[in-house]
Amino acid sequence: MVEELVAAAGPAAPPLVSVVVPVYNKRAFLRASLDSIVAASNRAGRVQLIFVDHHSSDGSYELLGEYANDADVQRVEGGNISTVRNTGAKSARGAYLSFIDCDCVVPIDYFLDLRVVFEWSGADAVGCEVGIPESATWSERLWYELHVVRSDGPRHYLNSANFAVRRGVFDAVGGFDETLPVGEDTNICQRLTAAGYRIFESHRLSVVHLDNPKTPLQFFRKQRWHGLAVLRGGPAMLRNKATIMMFAHVAALVLALVVVGSPSGMSLTARLLTVAALVLAAPVVTVAYRFLETRRLTAPAGAIALYELYYCARATALVSALVGREGRWLR
Numbered sequence: 001m002v003e004e005l006v007a008a009a010g011p012a013a014p015p016l017v018s019v020v021v022p023v024y025n026k027r028a029f030l031r032a033s034l035d036s037i038v039a040a041s042n043r044a045g046r047v048q049l050i051f052v053d054h055h056s057s058d059g060s061y062e063l064l065g066e067y068a069n070d071a072d073v074q075r076v077e078g079g080n081i082s083t084v085r086n087t088g089a090k091s092a093r094g095a096y097l098s099f100i101d102c103d104c105v106v107p108i109d110y111f112l113d114l115r116v117v118f119e120w121s122g123a124d125a126v127g128c129e130v131g132i133p134e135s136a137t138w139s140e141r142l143w144y145e146l147h148v149v150r151s152d153g154p155r156h157y158l159n160s161a162n163f164a165v166r167r168g169v170f171d172a173v174g175g176f177d178e179t180l181p182v183g184e185d186t187n188i189c190q191r192l193t194a195a196g197y198r199i200f201e202s203h204r205l206s207v208v209h210l211d212n213p214k215t216p217l218q219f220f221r222k223q224r225w226h227g228l229a230v231l232r233g234g235p236a237m238l239r240n241k242a243t244i245m246m247f248a249h250v251a252a253l254v255l256a257l258v259v260v261g262s263p264s265g266m267s268l269t270a271r272l273l274t275v276a277a278l279v280l281a282a283p284v285v286t287v288a289y290r291f292l293e294t295r296r297l298t299a300p301a302g303a304i305a306l307y308e309l310y311y312c313a314r315a316t317a318l319v320s321a322l323v324g325r326e327g328r329w330l331r
Helices: 002-008 027-044 060-067 081-090 110-121 138-147 167-172 184-194 216-226 234-239 241-261 268-294 300-322
Strands: 017-023 047-053 072-075 096-100 125-127 153-155 162-166 199-201
Touching (some): 017 027, 017 060, 017 110, 027 060, 027 110, 047 060, 047 081, 060 072, 081 184, 096 110, 096 167, 138 300, 162 167, 184 199, 241 300, 268 300
Parallel strands (some): 017 047, 047 072, 125 199
Antiparallel strands (some): 125 162, 153 199
């Protein structure tokens, strides 16, 4: 199949796949990512590359100049990540739009496999949970193991770091929502499924994501930043499982404070056990859900601790949004 697709890709043929790579201050990872994307596009043929810089200040845009013979290099000022991706999509001429983040490394047959997965699955959007590098720390490895489903199949959500969609379908749902600071991938997947389009995950499309949070503190900051999307994402974002569990966690923490501060006939041991149960309830339930979804129980104590950080980070972002201080967390 691979050999047939390569042979059919003549140099004068119009692109079948248009690849949009948003770039913002990722110079440390940029060359590894773009070299892999260019090599995979040359291997497949009929691939259009569009690199869109979001006014980087670390030399990323200057580095993009080295790829001017391989890609259409653009620059956008203002807006957000959705603006950058939509801007790239406007220049796309392919039947498929492939969105790949600039800190992801793709395998050499990626774009050949992308065509095969679209044809075989008949799906409207495809992709795969981003992988982790061999040098991953315990926290990024654990977070990955908690979320990766190793079997292929239909999904309700795919991360936009490794996401492809039929061009007509992308246009039909209006592209990425430029009113959202983050959470644009959750939003577009919700709109795709609501409109009856099919999303499919295939591990033939696995890529390695290089720039993951390396420490619990970095993890907390990233999740706090992502939490800003909750209030701006509309009713659908407020109804998703993660948001519901976050509100449940906040309610449990308030109850824990009530138990600590209110006079009662409870013994100290009973009081401490009640507080611990309330504080850990949402993380424990979430880890149990992840076990049912992935069929793996990976380091449960560490997993519970990460989800405690996750829900606290999301709650912090929600509070900052409610008091009008979202901008602080975007720095």
